[in-house]
Amino acid sequence: MNRFTILSALLFIRAATAWGQCTVTKDxxxxxVTICESYVSEAAYRFPASSHQQVMLLGSEFYTFPVLQKGTIQLDESGKAIPCYLAFNLVNHEVTCQISKDIAPKIVTPYAFTINGNTFIRQPKAMLGIKYEAYVMLVYNGQTKLLKSLTSRLIQKSIRNGYEKSSSFEGYYQTKERYYIQIGDTPPQPVSLTKRSLETxxxxxxxxxxxxxxxxxxxxxDVVKIVTNYDSRLPETTLNNTQLSNDIGFTDFLQKNVKYPNIAWNNGAYGRVYAGFDVDETGQITNVKLLSPDNVGFGFDQAVTRAFEKLSKVKSDYAxxxxxxxxxxxxNRSVSSTNNVPINTLPADRLEGRTVLPELVVPVVISKTGLTSREVWGYYK
Incomplete structure (x- = not known):
């Protein structure tokens, strides 16, 4: 099983040269290395039509070597794991399954599969900005998930074999990694392995x-440890994800339209507001009201209700x-680099049995000397 033969329909950099049978092996x-038989057309090079040569490529388009590995496939989310020999193509994200040596391999599109000890999950075509069926590796599986997308492409460039000066490769496969974080059931968000990206x-x-x-x-x-730490800090209410909390348009609209009140930041005030609202069967947002105490005089209440007035309707599925x-x-950077965060929260008995959505954060950063800060938590009506 150290050699794997495929039929390739790829075209080489010279359009007149077509690849036929390719074999993945080790030198x-x-x-x-991937070794392909190439056939050169008579029209292009004035050679006999039957002339051909071997093309050597460094690496392969597959995730593992040997290409076929023992693994399992899961046909749907609730299905059981089916053992088979698997090959995962990183160029087109095709999964090949061979149940037994007596049965020919076939291309499958499982919900998930495990190969080489790693689990991959199929992603909807609309996610991750990818137009074809794609799989991502489940690096960390908690309430918050760390996902990794692996894609490969052929770089068609002659390179010298570092071991034998007399031979060279006509190209090499380059694998690219992309990371995503998925919080609860929300869509995965792309992230780079930097502090700034993770904070965002x-x-x-x-x-x-x-x-x-x-x-x-x-x-x-490092990121696995950070995401694990993040999971441990999640309040229970934010884990109660609903379809509405998965709607990026809903969250983005409010993020853009809830503005920090000028009078509040001019007075060093910060606070937390709880907005209650209903979504009826037509998707209309109704009965918007503040469940938290009135923050009289600093505009936090008005900043939230004004944004909701602009967002009059969502999908009816979110009723x-x-x-x-x-x-x-x-x-206030002139005083301290500390980010002042309100500590007051709404008692559970005042939530009125509502589904609590993930918190929306509206920050302000200023530089104003001599201005002290204080949390505003008013009084109940």
């Missing part, structure tokens, strides 16, 4: 998570009763 120096995706108004992320270039292992916590955080 004497332990390098994975893992919104933590307390600032405690940020303090644990090093400023250096992070490794995959239900909700509460959205909106947290206004405040940083």
């Amino acid at each position: 004497g120096f332990g390098q994975v 995706v893992l919104r933590d108004p307390s600032g405690q998570l940020s303090a644990t992320i090093p400023d250096k270039r992070l490794t995959e292992s 239900g009763n909700y509460v959205l916590p909106v947290t206004f955080t405040y940083t």
Whole structure:
């Protein structure tokens, strides 16, 4: 099983040269190589039509070597794991399954598969900006998931074989990794292995998570630890994800339209507002009201209700009763780099049995000397 033969319909960089049968193997120096038979047309090179040559490529388009590995496929989310020999093509994300040596391999599109000890999950075509069926590796599987997309492409460039000066490769396969974070059931969001990128995706108004992320270039292992830490800090209410909390358009609209009140930041005020609202069977947003105490005089209440007035309708599938916590955080760099985060929260008995959505954070950063800060938490009506 150390050799794997495929039929390739790819065209080489010279359009007149077509590839036929390709074999993935290892050379004497332990390098994975793909060897293809190429056929050159008579019109292009004035050679006999039957002339051909072997083309050597460094690496292969497959995830593993040997290409076929013992693994399992899961046909749907609730289905059982079926053992088979698997090959995963990183160029077109095709999965080949061979149930037994007596049965020919066939291309399958399972919900998930495990190969080489790693689990891959199929992603909808509309996600990740990819137009074809794609699979991502499940690097960390918690309430928050760390996913990795692996794609490969052929770089058609002659390179010298580092072991034998007399031979060269006509190209090589280049694998690219992309990472995504998925919080609960929300769509995966692309993330780079940097502190700034993680802070953007893992919104933590307390600032405690940020303090644990090093400023250096992070490794995959570092990010797993950070995401694990993030999971441990998630309040139970934010894990109650609904279809509405998965709607990026809903969240983005409010993020853009809830503005930090000028009078609040001019007075160093920060606070938290809980907005209750209903979505009826037609998708209309109704009964918007503040469940938290009135923050009289600083405009937090009005900033939230004005945004909801502009967002009059969502999908009818989201019918239900909700509460959205909106947290206004405040940083005055002339005084301190500390991010001031409100600590007051709404008691459970005042949630009125509503589904609590993930918190919306509205930050402000200013530089104003001599201005002290304070949390505003008013009084109940």
